[in-house]
Amino acid sequence: MNLLSIFNQVEISHYIYLSTVLFSIGLFGVLFRRNAIILLMCIELMLNAVNLLFTAFSTYMGDADGQIFVFFIMVVAAAEAAVGLAILVLVYRNTRKTDVSFLDQLKG
Amino acid sequence: MLALISLNAKSGPNFITMFQNLPIPFLILSFLTILSSLYVVTSKNPVHSVLALIFTFFTISAHYVLLNAQFLAVVNLIVYAGAIMVLFLFVLMLLNLSKETEPVKSNWWGIAAAITAGSMLLIVTAAFQVTGEAVAKNPVEGIGLVKALGKVLFTRFVVPFELTGILFLAAMVGAVLLGKREKNNAVLIPKEEGGNS
Structure with missing residues (x-):
């Protein structure tokens, strides 16, 4: 049964607002911070906001597809974190810093 | 755009009454989620950021439990809080970045980022207020359990599931290849700290 009978009290709009706020905070972090690790963390935050909204819609509509999508997003986020952190370690090994503003020196 | 803003302002009194009928656990959880995610963004110390992000993931898992998505709640804890954040913390400790090393950005940059994120928030909220409630409540029992999700x-999703394996293999090979040390690595900055990491 529903833990709190949440359907009677919380509308889907509240979850939409919450997810939008979370996504905006993550967007602000990506734009504002320079440390590449914090940037990756803010991307995870944005992905989690989307996950929360997917789950909310899935539960409210009674359709399990949304939760499967959350599952796939988690998989992609894990792969992204692994490769991103590997690149970050490589950048740190070459430049001794993780500042993304330093990376405008990259040449193709 | 102005019409959207005025529409948003028009629903001002609605906005306060919107919070009155909400259950207390939902309010507390949402408050904690937003607060800790703000701390992730604003904290100077990266280790504090990581710990705050772990706390954010815990609260989001609690939201999943409230939403009857029990499997996702457990998987979120295991994958995000357990694996990904430990990876972040490990890299942070490995690179010895736990102190404040970030140069201060100018105020203009912060203002521009705040305006961008705020207008994103405003536009999505206003767009939702225009479209309104389009979701019919159709709760189904046991939708978030392993049995239903596995089915x-x-x-239906067996092909994407198999492709996920290929993606993971590629990511694993890529991470190992990137992490492997090359022999005579051209260092952009002459090493004055001594030692090669």
Whole structure:
């Protein structure tokens, strides 16, 4: 049964607002911070906001597809974190810093 | 755009009454989620950021429990809080970045980022207020349990599931290849700290 009978009290709009706020905070972090690790963390935050909204819609509509999508997003986020952190370690090994503003020196 | 803003302002009194009928656990959880995610963004110390992000993931898992998505709640804890954040913390400790090393950005940059994120928030909220409630409530029992999700995952989504394995293999090979040390690595900055990491 529903833990709190949440359907009677919380509308889907509240979850939409919450997810939008979370996504905006993550967007602000990506734009504002320079440390590449914090940037990756803010991307995870944005992905989690989307996950929360997917789950909310899935539960409210009674359709399990949304939760499967959350599952796939988690998989992609894990792969992204692994490769991103590997690149970050490589950048740190070459430049001794993780500042993304330093990376405008990259040449193709 | 102005019409959207005025529409948003028009629903001002609605906005306060919107919070009155909400259950207390939902309010507390949402408050904690937003607060800790703000701390992730604003904290100077990266280790504090990581710990705050772990706390954010815990609260989001609690939201999943409230939403009757029990499997996702457990997987979120295991994958995000357990694996990904430990990876972040490990890299942070490995690179010895736990102190404040970030140069201060100018105020203009912060203002521009705040305006961008705020207008994103405003536009999505206003767009939702225009479209309104389009979702019919159709709760189904046990939709978030392993049995129901497994049935969907291994019938309709079996091809994406297999492709996920290929993606993971590629990511694993890529991470190992990137992490492997090359012999005579050209260092952009002459090493004055001594030692090669």
